[in-house]
Amino acid sequence: VAPVTTVTRRMDTTNLAVSFLRVIRSEWIKFRSLQSNWITMLSAVVLMIGIGGISAWFLSDTISSGGDGFGDSTDPTTTSLSGMMLAQIVLGIVGVLVMTSEFATGMIRSSFAAVPTRLPVLGAKAVVVTGVTFLVMLPTMFASFFLGQVIIGSELNASLGDDGVLRAIIGSAAYLTAIALLGLGLGSILRQATGAIGTVFALLLIAPGLLGLVLPASADELLNYLPSNAGSAFTSIGSTEALLSPAVGALVVLGWVAAFLGVAAVLLKRRDA
Template identity: 80%
Template sequence: MATVIAEPAIGRHARALDPVTNVNERLGRTSLGVTFPRVIRSEWVKLRSLQSNWVTMLSAAVVMIGVGALSAAFLSDTIAGGGDGFADTTDPTTTSLSGMMLAQIIVGIVGVLTITSEFANGMLRTTFAAVPKRLPVLWAKVVVVAGVTFAVMLPTMFATFFIGQVIIGGDLNASLSDDGVLRAVIGSAGYLTAIALLGLGLGSILRQAAGAIGTIFALLLIVPGLLGLVLPASIGDDTLKYLPSNAGQAVTWIGPTDGLLSPAAGSLVVLGWVAAFLGVAAVLLKRRDA
């Protein structure tokens, strides 16, 4: 008589939560029938089903708009108080987008949690059982995280810019038709999208949320200042511009670019950082157990 081995309750629960497994079982498909569009759909279902992802992403939008409005109000008050010299050296677009420093950490956290949460609850093992090649799962997460981040951040950047210019008022406010302004607004959304992917790569490499978030924070905020203190000026000036935060500033900055890369070079450097982290993540994902 054949022996029937019951599937553990935990395993059944994980399988029930995983969209790839559900779709395959309902349609009678094996893992060989899994296609990349189905894996993307699976990752989209996972991301949208977790309320914390949307709360965190919307927090980044609120921070961008809030900090930008406060900075614009400060600039407006300074001008009203007779600080024309300060106003002459301050770009209104850059002022409106000044929330980038905090928003980049928040979107980086979204990227980290997209994958570390699945390492923590074991769902990734179930996904890999349905997609044995593994790498399509990582690339699907890249597509979903990039798409969601850019879709949220692009309108946020336009809202931040317009609100800031209304607050600044007068003759100092900028227009989208001004040189470099549209590039800075769209580039800001692109930069934050890249940072979310950098967080995804770090999360996949470290597999632990606290460590990956700490690394994001250090890389973007602490390392630039620390290297600026310890490196000789002759070395630091040429080195610091290639850090992701400074390269991103080259994309979004309007005005004198002393010490910064060109916008095109800055974009390539940021993409290089993202490609490096995701490349390491892909290699380790294939070699390590889930």
């Protein structure tokens, strides 16, 4: 009787890695080829620097007129980065459209046909959104900060060596990147741009004020766990006594992102394209 030969095949992890890299490359090509992505990203840059500069001018004008700035919340770094309030909405929209635009055009079917497991598509989109948003917003934060300090003048301006300044600048870029990822998750969950954009707007701008009105005073601390308030814990330098610590705030924001992307991943596997 001839001996039976057993052939053991090893999984080629290199091919798996290359496969995911190809998906990332494909998503990058799709992202960069859409002019609307860059226009929206540029809008966030303009809002960030423009509003920061205007806020810095108001602060400088108030101080030069003998006022005390913006009261207890006066901080030159936070003032120069104040454009983040609107920039976060714009970047949330970027994340939403990265996913919903493919559902709207039907291109998502081609993406899933090329990658039947589907999750690498979501992962690759997350990698592209993370890389582009952070690399664009980090220099934008520095530009907004330096412009603001020039406008404010030597009486109150801050420097990079001051306590918390670098944390606020880098943290702001990281926070906006997280919001773009949150938008990506919402876009994947809802698959429809209007609803997802409306949810981003409500979650970031409407919910903090509305819940502050309807919740009892004893529950006010819960508001710190909303994305925008948690983000303020590590992007602001002024009076933050009512906020979470910077580390806890960062973990809360990451938790929101993980929750939305996690739900998106589950639904992506279960639903039809």
